[in-house]
Amino acid sequence: MQKLITKMKRVPLLLLIIFGTISFAMANEEFPGGTGSTSDFSVQAFSHPMSGTRGELRRDFNVGNSFFNNVWTASPSSTTLRDGLGPIYNAVSCSSCHFKDGRGRGLPDNEGPVDVSLLFRLRIKTLGSGRDVIPHPVYGGQFQPQSIMGVKAEGTPVVKYERITLSYNDGLFAEILKPIYEFINLNFGPLGENTIVSPRVAPQMIGLGLVEAIDEADILVNEDPLDADGDGISGRANHVYSVVENKAVLGRFGWKAGKPSLLEQNASAFNGDIGITSPLFPYEDCTDAQADCKANTTVEDIAMDRLNNVTTYSQLLAVPVRRDFTKIEVNKGRQVFYSISCTKCHTPSYTTSANAPLDILKNQKIYPYSDFLLHDMGDELADDKEEFYNEEEATTREWRTPPLWGSGLVHAVNGHTRYLHDGRARSLEEAILWHGGEGQKAKDEFMNLSKTDRDNLIEFLNSL
Ligand code: HEC
Ligand code: HEC
Ligand SMILES: [Ca+2]
Ligand SMILES: [Ca+2]
Numbered sequence: 001m002q003k004l005i006t007k008m009k010r011v012p013l014l015l016l017i018i019f020g021t022i023s024f025a026m027a028n029e030e031f032p033g034g035t036g037s038t039s040d041f042s043v044q045a046f047s048h049p050m051s052g053t054r055g056e057l058r059r060d061f062n063v064g065n066s067f068f069n070n071v072w073t074a075s076p077s078s079t080t081l082r083d084g085l086g087p088i089y090n091a092v093s094c095s096s097c098h099f100k101d102g103r104g105r106g107l108p109d110n111e112g113p114v115d116v117s118l119l120f121r122l123r124i125k126t127l128g129s130g131r132d133v134i135p136h137p138v139y140g141g142q143f144q145p146q147s148i149m150g151v152k153a154e155g156t157p158v159v160k161y162e163r164i165t166l167s168y169n170d171g172l173f174a175e176i177l178k179p180i181y182e183f184i185n186l187n188f189g190p191l192g193e194n195t196i197v198s199p200r201v202a203p204q205m206i207g208l209g210l211v212e213a214i215d216e217a218d219i220l221v222n223e224d225p226l227d228a229d230g231d232g233i234s235g236r237a238n239h240v241y242s243v244v245e246n247k248a249v250l251g252r253f254g255w256k257a258g259k260p261s262l263l264e265q266n267a268s269a270f271n272g273d274i275g276i277t278s279p280l281f282p283y284e285d286c287t288d289a290q291a292d293c294k295a296n297t298t299v300e301d302i303a304m305d306r307l308n309n310v311t312t313y314s315q316l317l318a319v320p321v322r323r324d325f326t327k328i329e330v331n332k333g334r335q336v337f338y339s340i341s342c343t344k345c346h347t348p349s350y351t352t353s354a355n356a357p358l359d360i361l362k363n364q365k366i367y368p369y370s371d372f373l374l375h376d377m378g379d380e381l382a383d384d385k386e387e388f389y390n391e392e393e394a395t396t397r398e399w400r401t402p403p404l405w406g407s408g409l410v411h412a413v414n415g416h417t418r419y420l421h422d423g424r425a426r427s428l429e430e431a432i433l434w435h436g437g438e439g440q441k442a443k444d445e446f447m448n449l450s451k452t453d454r455d456n457l458i459e460f461l462n463s464l
């Protein structure tokens with residue numbers, strides 16, 4: 001009896017400690033992008049600099065912002081600072097695809113041409129060289145549907161859909177649409193049987209400097225390439241060639257973690273997507289088969305200092321504060337997310353490096369919900385069912401776990417609720433239903449939940 005009483009006396013203290021710790025952890029989580037998080041949830045939610053962006057940094061951010069939104073024109077023109085578009089390109093500005101610093105919708109509701117925000121990487125399976133691939137010899141590494149006057153564009157990507165019906169354990173149904181891509185109006189002949197087409201939609205631009213500021217070791221610690229712990233999940237890091245460092249380094253950005261840094265990601269977007277050459281990527285994206293493209297190349301369309309301004313801009317776009325943070329359903333949904341396999345890849349949190357390049361990026365407790373590693377996500381999401389290395393060390397079947405912060409604000413910013421690497425999921429629910437391969441177990445667990453638990457989980461995702 002005495003024992004029981006002392007035990008009971010300890011309970012409140014214990015509860016205080018437990019709940020004290022929880023509420024402290026939760027309070028952090030309300031600010032997923034650390035102290036610089038923004039509390040604007042409007043159409044501008046993804047467009048704010050982290051609070052603390054002042055002085056020279058703020059000026060650099062503003063210049064970067066203007067070059068991110070700038071509509072490039074063909075040269076020669078009256079504004080040499082802002083010309084050099086093409087000769088072939090996907091879009092005339094960064095913000096045509098990352099509209100309002102948000103994400104592209106990628107796919108139309110009905111069959112037809114795809115949205116400008118969806119681009120296609122092209123690779124050729126080379127016979128007899130194992131699982132390696134090369135850029136398409138005629139169309140190059142990326143399909144450019146647009147061109148300046150007097151130059152042939154490459155063609156038009158179109159989509160049609162195959163309907164797939166899934167049934168939940170409780171008898172309810174869901175229908176998902178599998179995109180099937182086709183290329184029409186091809187100006188340089190057919191793509192050929194051995195072409196691997198890899199569709200990618202423009203993701204939102206928030207929190208990227210914080211992602212860059214995560215210590216490499218904190219990402220690599222979650223790798224389990226041989227699935228040593230036997231849970232069916234084998235996250236791997238991509239190691240990609242850096243033109244700046246002239247060696248292979250950890251890949252962090254893009255749907256296959258194919259780019260090592262924001263500087264290189266941005267410079268390659270200027271080059272491949274808009275036809276803007278820079279000191280980092282001095283050559284236009286034309287192949288030998290594209291004579292008119294080659295005849296219209298331009299040199300150093302953007303200078304290094306402007307490129308650096310755009311990089312500062314992309315480092316500092318703030319992550320929004322969580323909404324409905326104390327709502328019961330959201331917290332129940334969070335419990336579901338943590339109790340089924342979601343956090344095995346969507347790693348909740350990190351503390352950024354003390355050595356980050358900018359003070360406001362240092363030592364920040366952040367909640368991106370991603371391991372930033374590659375996972376085989378199954379046949380249905382794969383670029384090609386056969387496994388080829390189509391982005392450095394990432395295969396046709398692998399995708400980088402995307403951060404989930406900002407997921408619930410896509411509709412407010414971009415007016416759609418499209419998710420996954422090509423925007424095929426029309427809702428967060430559909431995004432989960434596409435998980436296969438290493439994500440199959442998580443999907444099955446989701447499909448076995450009660451309707452209430454599923455709804456709560458979606459509410460939690462919408463609060464991110
Ligand atoms: C044609 C549409 C399009 C245009 C134009 C475009 N992007 Fe992107 N952006 C994408 C796509 C698609 C990806 C994903 C690329 C991948 O997975 O390889 C991406 C990825 C990124 C990322 C990495 C985000 C992340 O979460 O990893 C950054 C940063 C970025 N773009 C910056 C820019 C900048 C700066 C410009 C202008 C120079 C630009 N983009 C122009 C479509 C576009
Ligand atoms: C095996 C690792 C893994 C597990 C487990 C996993 N995910 Fe994912 N998740 C991914 C990857 C990789 C993608 C991107 C796939 C693609 O775009 O093709 C993704 C995409 C998503 C997206 C869309 C994000 C975006 O920006 O488009 C949501 C939402 C999501 N996951 C939620 C969940 C939930 C909820 C669970 C648990 C039921 C879960 N995931 C379990 C790896 C995983
Ligand atoms: Ca150019
Ligand atoms: Ca091309």
Ligand SMILES: [Ca+2]
Nearest residue numbers: 224227231233
């Ligand atoms: Ca494992």
